[in-house]
Amino acid sequence: MGSMARKNVEGTPRRSVGGTRDAKAGSPDDANPGGVRSAAPFVPVTSSVRTLAAAAHACRGCDLYKTATQVVFGSGPKGARVMFVGEQPGDQEDRQGAPFVGPAGALLDKALEDAGIPRDQVYVTNAVKHFKWEPRGKRRIHKKPRASEIKACRPWLEAELRAVKPAVVVCLGATAAQAVFGSQFKLMRQRGHVLPAPLAPQAVATIHPSSVLRAPDSEGRRTAYEMLVADLEVVAKALRGR
Numbered sequence: 001m002g003s004m005a006r007k008n009v010e011g012t013p014r015r016s017v018g019g020t021r022d023a024k025a026g027s028p029d030d031a032n033p034g035g036v037r038s039a040a041p042f043v044p045v046t047s048s049v050r051t052l053a054a055a056a057h058a059c060r061g062c063d064l065y066k067t068a069t070q071v072v073f074g075s076g077p078k079g080a081r082v083m084f085v086g087e088q089p090g091d092q093e094d095r096q097g098a099p100f101v102g103p104a105g106a107l108l109d110k111a112l113e114d115a116g117i118p119r120d121q122v123y124v125t126n127a128v129k130h131f132k133w134e135p136r137g138k139r140r141i142h143k144k145p146r147a148s149e150i151k152a153c154r155p156w157l158e159a160e161l162r163a164v165k166p167a168v169v170v171c172l173g174a175t176a177a178q179a180v181f182g183s184q185f186k187l188m189r190q191r192g193h194v195l196p197a198p199l200a201p202q203a204v205a206t207i208h209p210s211s212v213l214r215a216p217d218s219e220g221r222r223t224a225y226e227m228l229v230a231d232l233e234v235v236a237k238a239l240r241g242r
């Protein structure tokens with residue numbers, strides 16, 4: 001991580017956010033069709049998660065801000081030892097402006113408890129910070145973010161990792177795993193192992209809690225939940241070893 005040189009002063013964005021020039025820099029859809037999308041111009045140089053979260057409201061690094069209610073930045077205690085990375089906020093997260101507050105978050109809390117990971121050591125975030133959805137009747141249905149959107153949002157994840165400095169990063173689901181390990185990562189083949197990653201000294205991938213909820217029957221949900229907890233026990237062991 002940290003591949004991009006940061007020359008501006010602590011806590012200030014590399015360009016002033018919100019101005020016309022900046023919108024062009026981060027929104028090539030309107031002003032610069034075909035340009036490379038990135039959150040980088042909106043990410044301040046800071047070790048404060050609060051400052052990062054405040055700046056993220058102005059991000060125009062891809063188009064997803066246009067249809068979401070608000071940005072959903074990561075959250076957790078200062079000095080969190082483990083960072084969980086999901087795919088993107090869900091419907092509830094988008095409405096409330098906080099990560100993992102919906103049904104998947106409740107299931108993650110239960111799995112953390114069963115695996116012996118104290119919730120007060122956990123920072124939670126997503127690879128993509130705005131909710132991507134499509135209408136189905138009156139409902140907003142989750143839509144998988146594109147690789148270009150995950151890449152555009154990556155500077156925020158890199159900044160969170162620099163600020164939080166977790167001992168272990170846990171990727172929840174294939175999108176988060178590919179954001180952290182790279183696009184060649186195969187979740188079901190490589191989950192449940194402590195691996196080095198470009199963005200973190202130790203990282204573990206597992207299934208997303210929402211995939212437990214989506215299992216077609218109670219037996220499938222039980223099997224998937226046990227898989228999630230088993231992988232989180234690997235994380236708990238890695239944390240005890242540091």
Ligand code: SF4
Pocket residue numbers: 038039056059060061062063064065071128129130152153156
């Ligand atoms: S999804 Fe990420 S890059 Fe795109 S606008 Fe939101 S914060 Fe910026």
